[in-house]
Amino acid sequence: MYLYTPDEIDRERAHHQAVIQGADELDVKRIGNLGELAFEQFCREYLPVEMWEWENEAAIRRCNSESFSGHDFDVFGYRIDVKTSRDVSAFRPAKILENDPDDDIIVMVWHRDNEDALILLGWERTETLKSKVRTQGAYSGEKPEKLAHLAARPMNELQDLGPNTAHMNQKPQNPFTPGDRVVKAEDNDPSVAVVVEVLPPEQDINLYGQTMDGEAVCVAFPNSLDDGPGNWREIHPAKLASYCDDQNIKLYTYKHTNLKYPDNPFTPGDYVIKPDYDDPDLAVVLQVADTGDDDRNLTIAFCKHLEKEFGEQMDISPADLHSRCDEAEIKSYSYDHGDLSFKHQY
Structure with a gap:
């Protein structure tokens, strides 16, 4: 099992994306988003980055509505859906199949009441779940009154589904987070900018016709943000990417090693x-x-x-x-x- 602790940016994005999505049950959608963020972190730590893809990565990063997809991740060619619940009875084989009968694999994530921590309990193939339900249905003896079967294989066994490749940790190396003030390094008269998006390490970024070698950070300059319809200083940094996307505010992309924190981070209006x-x-x-x-x-x-x-x-x-x-x-x-x-x- 693995423990995931969402930070403030994660929680704000999970909630705001649920609002933008227009979810009927806002709490359920927000928790589901946090579960996907938890599994994304697991994939980034333990799976070769070129062999998994998060369907909703851009939507949650920019707090946009998700395009319809029947599953959340593609891993080693398997369709994976992340099921997040506070009620562990939701992870009984029959219960899982009621909601997710068509995906290849179900990942099970349990969360605390106040959503400050989530635990990746394990995963299971859908075909195995169906087999267990059929076996249970054919069982002629009395069912245990106090013990219910929960299907889950250890999370680290997910690696065994892929080819025998080297372990690849793709945790971001850059130190920046949305809302940070930065300037261009080695600039004699740099302008202060605001970090809007920190792109994942595997994102291929093309600048001036050449692929960037390193992680990318998208920034906006305060004068452009000031021209927007709202007071961007009253918007949580987690929502800045959504705001800039909605208002077509121009972003500039830099390699993270070309940026640094400014000595004086302030601009008019702060x-x-x-x-x-x-x-x-x-x-x-x-x-x-x-x-x-x-x-x-x-x-x-x-x-x-x-x-x-x-x-x-x-x-x-x-x-x-x-x-x-x-x-x-x-x-x-x-x-x-x-x-x-x-x-x-x-």
Whole structure:
């Protein structure tokens, strides 16, 4: 058995994709998505990457509706469906066949009540399940009252279905995650960008007619995001790929080794606080300047002053915030970027 612990990005994507899918039972669909994420991690750790494919990978990564497919994964040419449940009685052979009679293999995943951990219990061929149901139906003795058969072969035996190939661990090597601020490495005047998608290692990316050797990261620049219809800073990073896809916001693809974290990650429009205060007021970055002699390279205004002048539903582009504040004579303050921290509003 294997334990899978979803992170915040996984949970948000699993839920939002279920919403976009329009599932009648939102909880069931979200749990099903988490089960697929769990099995994808198992495949990535233990199976040769060229011999498995996740049907719903792009849909869940971008929180789009899934195209119809009768199964979730193709592994070694077998059609695999992932069945996720809190009720282990759902893994009885007859119960499984009620819902999934046509796939080649069923993978069984159990989840905790609060969905913070899932356990891959095992897998079984559908033909074996049918045989067990037939055998049980022909059994003439009394059935045990307190012991029910649950079908499951150990997860690591799934490797035996494939050819005798070398073990291949395809866990992503890049350190970035959606929402991270990055700049292009070895750029003398780099622009801060926002990580939107971290593509899986096996994704073949073509840049300028050449295949990229390494993992790819898709970023968007804040000025493009600011031109969108919503305040992207109030959208969870897990949903940024969905937002950019829906709004046709241009993404730029980089090899992850060509990116790095910036010394100063802030851009106009960011929500910030001064964390060394006991009860810091929320502020917004108005301007980012080159570091001066006093190192005060961020100009900010406090949200309570902005709301008093412009209202709670302030509709001002981050690029215009500084000039509008000057016109309205709203007091601004200068800080070194190291003195401030993000205060995310999602």
